[in-house]
Amino acid sequence: MNNKAHLLNVLLALVIVVLVYQLSTNQSSETAEQPVFTEVPLMTGDTIASEKKSLGVKGHIHPKPALVIGSYSADGKANIMTAAWAGIVSSTPMSIGVSIRPNRKSYENIMATKSFTVNVPSAQNVAHMDYAGNISGYDVDKFKVLNLTPVKGDYVNAPYIQEFPIVIECEVTDMFELGSHIQFIGKIIDTKVDEQYLDEDDNVDIERINPVIYGGEYYYGFGQRLAKPWDVYKLFIDDMAPSYQPIQYTNSTLASIYNRKSVRHYTNRQVSKDQLTELVKAGMAAPTAVDKRPWAFIAISERSVLDSLAEVLPYAQMLKQATAAIVVCGDMDKALEGIAQAYWIQDCSAASQNILLAAESMGLGAVWTGVHPIEEREQVVKTVLNAPDNVVPLNVIAVGYPTGEEMPKNKWNEDNVHWDGW
Ligand SMILES: Cc1cc2nc3c(=O)[nH]c(=O)nc-3n(C[C@H](O)[C@H](O)[C@H](O)COP(=O)(O)O)c2cc1C
Numbered sequence: 001m002n003n004k005a006h007l008l009n010v011l012l013a014l015v016i017v018v019l020v021y022q023l024s025t026n027q028s029s030e031t032a033e034q035p036v037f038t039e040v041p042l043m044t045g046d047t048i049a050s051e052k053k054s055l056g057v058k059g060h061i062h063p064k065p066a067l068v069i070g071s072y073s074a075d076g077k078a079n080i081m082t083a084a085w086a087g088i089v090s091s092t093p094m095s096i097g098v099s100i101r102p103n104r105k106s107y108e109n110i111m112a113t114k115s116f117t118v119n120v121p122s123a124q125n126v127a128h129m130d131y132a133g134n135i136s137g138y139d140v141d142k143f144k145v146l147n148l149t150p151v152k153g154d155y156v157n158a159p160y161i162q163e164f165p166i167v168i169e170c171e172v173t174d175m176f177e178l179g180s181h182i183q184f185i186g187k188i189i190d191t192k193v194d195e196q197y198l199d200e201d202d203n204v205d206i207e208r209i210n211p212v213i214y215g216g217e218y219y220y221g222f223g224q225r226l227a228k229p230w231d232v233y234k235l236f237i238d239d240m241a242p243s244y245q246p247i248q249y250t251n252s253t254l255a256s257i258y259n260r261k262s263v264r265h266y267t268n269r270q271v272s273k274d275q276l277t278e279l280v281k282a283g284m285a286a287p288t289a290v291d292k293r294p295w296a297f298i299a300i301s302e303r304s305v306l307d308s309l310a311e312v313l314p315y316a317q318m319l320k321q322a323t324a325a326i327v328v329c330g331d332m333d334k335a336l337e338g339i340a341q342a343y344w345i346q347d348c349s350a351a352s353q354n355i356l357l358a359a360e361s362m363g364l365g366a367v368w369t370g371v372h373p374i375e376e377r378e379q380v381v382k383t384v385l386n387a388p389d390n391v392v393p394l395n396v397i398a399v400g401y402p403t404g405e406e407m408p409k410n411k412w413n414e415d416n417v418h419w420d421g422w
Pocket residue numbers: 066079080081082083084085086099100101103104105106107129130132133134135136137138181214
């Protein structure tokens with residue numbers, strides 16, 4: 001009897017355990033079926049009818065990069081193709097995702113070598129990049145046709161392009177079939193940049209590289225700098241201000257005009273001869289009376305010459321810190337005759353303003369220090385620079401990389417404007 005009761009107790013306990021288990025599993029599957037996202041209450045703004053025109057399914061993410069992917073075939077032939085469906089996809093490990101259609105020669109290559117390089121073109125490589133994106137490596141040797149040099153990667157089995165400013169070696173860690181394209185994930189093994197585009201802290205000077213942007217209808221160059229990342233957001237926080245004032249002009253010419261300021265404090269970063277040439281070129285783009293172009297420009301990058309000028313010009317002490325300067329001169333042999341000769345001053349002033357604006361647009365800082373009409377200053381500048389008699393220095397423009405201390409001034413004053421007469 002005792003045994004029977006014990007058996008019944010065990011059976012009862014079993015039934016209870018099964019029932020509790022069923023109940024608990026039912027409950028958990030119910031929880032699992034709950035929607036992940038709870039409904040968000042509509043804000044008043046959400047109820048406003050959209051004023052935007054729907055274009056349907058389009059890939060309008062802007063800007064898109066225009067990159068050139070390097071790869072070797074199984075038998076070691078170097079190939080390149082252009083890819084815009086690409087970008088950084090992870091920080092650790094630092095990786096690039098690039099989507100490639102299976103009918104590309106590059107797809108076949110990357111499947112064979114599990115490696116590729118990403119080559120960032122500058123504006124001067126735009127035609128090479130477009131060719132690599134229109135002609136297949138199945139048909140031609142693109143390196144040969146484009147007269148580009150393939151260099152075997154130091155770490156991966158893929159070639160990079162010697163002539164492109166930035167090259168990145170990647171090892172394939174993953175691939176995803178997405179539909180029309182297969183996305184290859186490439187872990188970055190090494191990044192190389194031409195020295196001329198690096199500053200002393202190895203920061204890449206993107207403005208000088210001027211990478212190409214793929215805009216669908218056209219390729220575009222790199223635009224003006226707008227603001228500093230991790231800095232401009234401070235505009236919206238009380239008691240905080242961005243260290244770099246954001247540029248709010250969509251018109252880049254107006255941006256340079258309104259952001260120009262007289263910069264007298266510079267870092268020790270050297271302004272290059274290429275940059276000085278660009279500034280002088282901008283100067284020579286100015287209009288002149290009767291198209292006489294009565295000017296001469298003395299470009300200076302030698303420390304000793306800058307220091308010598310600072311010694312003789314008390315109001316140009318910033319030349320001791322500047323890494324370059326341009327002396328804008330009038331050449332009286334090219335100027336108009338008689339009373340009209342004085343037009344050289346306006347002509348050279350227009351050139352000087354062009355130089356100042358070009359410097360601002362190139363991320364440089366500059367300041368105009370006056371020479372003419374103070375004869376004594378003209379004489380000392382001419383002596384230091386060994387200038388001939390027919391030349392009159394109008395100014396010395398000090399140039400350097402700004403420390404960021406100077407800010408533009410808002411000089412707009414309605415009172416100075418007289419509509420349709422005084
Ligand atoms: C601007 C531009 C962007 C392109 N982006 C891609 C891309 O992201 N993926 C892709 O598979 N093809 C892309 N293409 C097309 C290939 O580059 C093109 O088919 C190329 O000829 C393939 O070369 P291959 O067969 O030698 O690999 C792009 C072409 C251009 C011009």
